[in-house]
Amino acid sequence: MAAEILSAGGVAVTVYERMPNVGRKFLLAGRGGLNLTHSEPFEAFIARYGAAAAHLRPILEHFPPAALMAWAEGLGQELFTGSSGRVFPKSMKASPLLRACLARLRAQHVTIRSRHEWQGWDDSGALTFRTADKEIVRVAADATVLALGGGSWPKLGSDGTWMGTLANRGIATAPLQPSNCGFTIGWSDIFRTRFAGQPLKNVALTFGGQTIRGDCVVTGYGIEGGAIYALSPHLRDCIAAYGSAAITVDLRPDATLDQLAKRLERPKRGQSMTNVLRKAINMSPLEINILREAHGVDIGTECLPIARNIKSSTLTLLAPQGIARAISTAGGVAFSALDDKLMLRDLPGIFAAGEMLDWEAPTGGYLLQACMATGVTAARGALRYLKNA
Ligand SMILES: Cc1cc2nc3c(=O)[nH]c(=O)nc-3n(C[C@H](O)[C@H](O)[C@H](O)COP(=O)(O)OP(=O)(O)OC[C@H]3O[C@@H](n4cnc5c(N)ncnc54)[C@H](O)[C@@H]3O)c2cc1C
Incomplete structure (x- = not known):
């Protein structure tokens, strides 16, 4: 989502992903029926985010469930609302949506570099990545959106090791804990x-x-x-x-x-x-x-x-149950460490989005909705940051 908005804003975007391909957890989410969002009234919807609702409110007001549904429909996915109010693609799967999303990114000239594991920053402030050949690649980016996920299902790529990297830079984080777990x-x-x-x-x-x-x-x-x-x-x-x-x-x-x-x-x-x-x-x-x-x-x-x-x-x-089998995780980057555009206050030009932020919500479409909405806010913030730089 962030890559789409940044590239549509005229910025050259590269997505770095440690795994051989992107969106593995998204694909897993589609295995039991991809619950994209929820159609309940906004006040009931926002209350599902509990302690983080106040932080997420402006973000979700800017990108509410209707906007996520319009985005998915714009990518050719027909949606339906179940009797519980949960919203799904008619195909129930994540793969057609992911394919359409990647096609749009290609059309917007986004480069995807898989098998690049983000390690942190070097002394000059360049991002460092370890490739599959164990080489270190340095990238000087004008702005960065971190969307490194929580810590559940680590074999799909998100293992929370970024917590140590950010803590070393003095960024406040809450410990990752299992959420939506047995x-x-x-x-x-x-x-x-x-x-x-x-x-x-x-x-x-x-x-x-x-x-x-x-x-x-x-x-x-x-x-x-x-x-x-x-x-x-x-x-x-x-x-x-x-x-x-x-x-x-x-x-x-x-x-x-x-x-x-x-x-x-x-x-x-x-x-x-x-x-x-x-x-x-x-x-x-x-x-x-x-x-x-x-x-x-x-x-x-x-x-x-x-x-x-x-x-x-x-x-x-x-x-x-352990974090490895949880649907999602609680904890992550504290909202106190972020400004209202989701930029890290102590690291100008570095934004964070998705499950790596310190919020949790039940299943029912609330997870993807907040991931996508924070992706939108971070990308819009990065565009504004680049314009003013
Ligand atoms: C079984 C299951 C079912 C689910 N079903 C639903 C559902 O129906 N509806 C719903 O709303 N939510 C669902 N979820 C939750 C939802 O999938 C996640 O909340 C969402 O995918 C998180 O998005 P994200 O982009 O923040 O992180 P992720 O999807 O985890 O993506 C983060 C990416 O960053 C990569 N990465 C991590 N660290 C590095 C690094 N150091 N260097 C480079 N790349 C890195 C990872 O490989 C990964 O590809 C489900 C989750 C599970 C496990």
Whole structure:
């Protein structure tokens, strides 16, 4: 995005990328359906950025979801808005959009130098890159936009090593931490063996007064998926402070306690409670065994306490999964180190954009939207800087 805006502004642009090709994480994002942005009203949208919302507000006002959608459509991608308000390309993939974007960059004479790993600056202020042949290439740039990503999925290229380079230059950063990540739960061996990989559909997870409706997946290590990702910043912070975090799972959020208790009363005598749960409430073996993991192997026979357990099972999360498998990262370049054009206050002419800045947001299109919008702001800032230089 930054390269497109800078080159459209009449500047000679070179993109340096350490990997053999660009956009690997973007391509991975498209594997499960590329959620480009979200169509909810702007105030609700901006609130998703939590503590960073105030910093991102002017940036997202300048490049809101509608602008990102128009950009993608301008590149020939038909979009659709799902029932949840999430916006996707009709193809669901990232590759056609990336191809179209790269074609536009070629048309605007942008040079891409892959297998060039940025190392920092030399004494003269030139950027230094290490090539695949381990040669050091020096480049004196009039302006630079750093868009080095966060630290998740490091094998795709973004490994956060730039944190040390910037810290050595006195740039304030917050440690990279996993965001939108899974969490460890001490499942019993029998539960883990039987249910790892199975989805928990349409549940409500509550933590710290926040309730998220959605789906998650039981894994061998614990739990992952959209509903838990949305709670991940608070869960991560609670675990860091207290060693664990207890979430409450409502397995039937659309039914009241009384409705559930009544449905459990009806069935015939002689049936096991497991059968009653299966037949009267349509509970899957996974859901029934979540009750056992949370409340003990004996489910009991009293309707009201069982209904209560269905509405409220506590699971204790012990640790966030490592950064390498997280969807995104929190932390990065502090907004206090940047001016309103995203230029590093202490390094004039050096701008930063994307996930490497200190913000986080849930899945739902908020990540790419903020990456693209900060890319726009940084590029416009760089154009203005070059004009005034
Ligand atoms: C599995 C998965 C699914 C996702 N799905 C979605 C989704 O549907 N919607 C959404 O909004 N977001 C999604 N995301 C998040 C989204 O992909 C990222 O937030 C986004 O790609 C970050 O963009 P970026 O340009 O800041 O960083 P990146 O995409 O990480 O790009 C940074 C680039 O910099 C390069 N680089 C890093 N260090 C150096 C160096 N020293 N020298 C040279 N090059 C370097 C890297 O190789 C990389 O190509 C998903 C992420 C994952 C992992």
